[in-house]
Amino acid sequence: MTPAARVQAAIEVLDLVIEAARSNGAPADRLMAEWFRARRWAGSGDRRAVRELAYRAIRACGEIPVTGRAAMVRLAALDEQVAALFDGSRHGPAPIRDDEPGAPSGVAPAWLVRRLADSGLEDEEAAALLDRAPLDIRLNTLKAGAQPLPEGGEKTVAANGWRYPPETRIEPSRAYLEGVIEVQDTGSQLTCEVVGARPGETVVDLCAGAGGKTLALAAAMENQGRLIACDADRARLSRLAPRAERAGARNIETILLDANRELEALQPFLGAADAVLVDAPCSGTGTWRRNPEARWRLTEKQLERYVAIQSRLLDVAAGLVKPRGRLVFVTCSLLDAEGADQAAGFLMRHPGWEVDRPGLPVGVARGDGVRLSPWRDGTDGFFVARFSRL
Numbered sequence: 001m002t003p004a005a006r007v008q009a010a011i012e013v014l015d016l017v018i019e020a021a022r023s024n025g026a027p028a029d030r031l032m033a034e035w036f037r038a039r040r041w042a043g044s045g046d047r048r049a050v051r052e053l054a055y056r057a058i059r060a061c062g063e064i065p066v067t068g069r070a071a072m073v074r075l076a077a078l079d080e081q082v083a084a085l086f087d088g089s090r091h092g093p094a095p096i097r098d099d100e101p102g103a104p105s106g107v108a109p110a111w112l113v114r115r116l117a118d119s120g121l122e123d124e125e126a127a128a129l130l131d132r133a134p135l136d137i138r139l140n141t142l143k144a145g146a147q148p149l150p151e152g153g154e155k156t157v158a159a160n161g162w163r164y165p166p167e168t169r170i171e172p173s174r175a176y177l178e179g180v181i182e183v184q185d186t187g188s189q190l191t192c193e194v195v196g197a198r199p200g201e202t203v204v205d206l207c208a209g210a211g212g213k214t215l216a217l218a219a220a221m222e223n224q225g226r227l228i229a230c231d232a233d234r235a236r237l238s239r240l241a242p243r244a245e246r247a248g249a250r251n252i253e254t255i256l257l258d259a260n261r262e263l264e265a266l267q268p269f270l271g272a273a274d275a276v277l278v279d280a281p282c283s284g285t286g287t288w289r290r291n292p293e294a295r296w297r298l299t300e301k302q303l304e305r306y307v308a309i310q311s312r313l314l315d316v317a318a319g320l321v322k323p324r325g326r327l328v329f330v331t332c333s334l335l336d337a338e339g340a341d342q343a344a345g346f347l348m349r350h351p352g353w354e355v356d357r358p359g360l361p362v363g364v365a366r367g368d369g370v371r372l373s374p375w376r377d378g379t380d381g382f383f384v385a386r387f388s389r390l
């Protein structure tokens with residue numbers, strides 16, 4: 001593909017991403033993979049270049065653009081080399097008209113920018129939500145030593161964390177294939193450390209998804225004790241077993257929950273858990289580095305729904321913890337509504353609990369918890385609070 005044809009291809013991909021963002025369709029990554037699957041003639045250099053252009057254009061537009069072309073025109077206003085490729089050449093985009101507007105720039109849609117500012121984020125901190133994320137891995141201590149770590153990593157502040165440049169391809173390494181390492185953001189690893197799971201304990205991971213954090217908890221428990229991984233999404237939870245197998249994690253039991261009736265399946269664990277992790281569904285404002293188009297999808301209504309489900313899941317979790325046990329609340333969001341306010345609401349509703357603020361090597365105190373951010377801490381954005389039952 002010529003450089004101009006790559007720009008035109010990125011515009012077409014962006015049209016799909018924009019349409020999907022409007023209709024709650026597939027994520028950008030998947031759309032791009034599908035687009036290239038139908039164009040096998042495109043080489044790996046083309047794929048990389050088109051992806052890169054598309055993601056740069058997504059990051060450049062705060063509000064959802066009208067078209068892919070409007071998004072690329074915005075990028076062209078910031079990058080002369082991209083602008084020069086609007087040259088009308090065969091397979092390339094038509095020249096930019098003098099009166100042609102680019103999509104609005106900015107960090108996110110206006111309402112979200114306001115909410116971030118109200119949550120205490122400075123401008124640079126908000127802008128850094130769109131930086132490119134490095135590749136972080138967690139050394140799986142259940143298999144440590146079985147294979148050497150891929151070269152080029154630097155130790156992070158997480159106990160078993162290593163960081164690689166963003167473009168590193170870790171998947172073909174033997175260490176990855178044999179479950180010696182897991183891809184996991186440093187912030188995510190730290191939130192697992194906050195749970196303080198120990199061998200022999202009973203630990204519930206209430207929103208386990210495909211088990212990213214469950215596997216870290218299993219390693220901390222050295223495969224001893226009971227680790228109950230729950231989720232209301234059958235497809236996600238079903239991806240946990242093969243991952244656990246690869247990681248050598250053998251103390252995990254899975255429970256599929258009925259959303260809104262979670263406690264029905266959790267009766268045996270009422271008041272029985274040493275620790276419960278609530279890695280709650282959230283807006284994901286802390287993960288825009290990986291899914292920058294997610295900020296075009298979020299609406300105020302959806303945010304309200306997340307907030308409501310988070311409080312409900314915290315109440316469910318509280319019923320599972322034994323006296324002196326721990327409840328850890330995590331969201332990958334920097335909005336107070338999904339962080340400090342949620343923690344404060346929990347303490348109001350549950351007087352028999354006290355705050356046990358985690359002492360982390362990074363992050364800053366926010367309300368009753370700790371907040372991690374890409375700008376300050378080089379991690380995905382997270383809020384984490386720990387409560388202890390009296």
Ligand SMILES: C[S@@+](CC[C@H](N)C(=O)[O-])C[C@H]1O[C@@H](n2cnc3c(N)ncnc32)[C@H](O)[C@@H]1O
Binds near residue numbers: 213260262
């Ligand atoms: C932030 S994700 C969890 C990510 C996962 N812990 C990890 O580390 O990979 C939130 C999860 O909550 C789940 N969820 C949503 N509603 C739920 C409910 N009512 N009960 C339990 N899980 C729920 C979603 O299916 C999703 O997998």
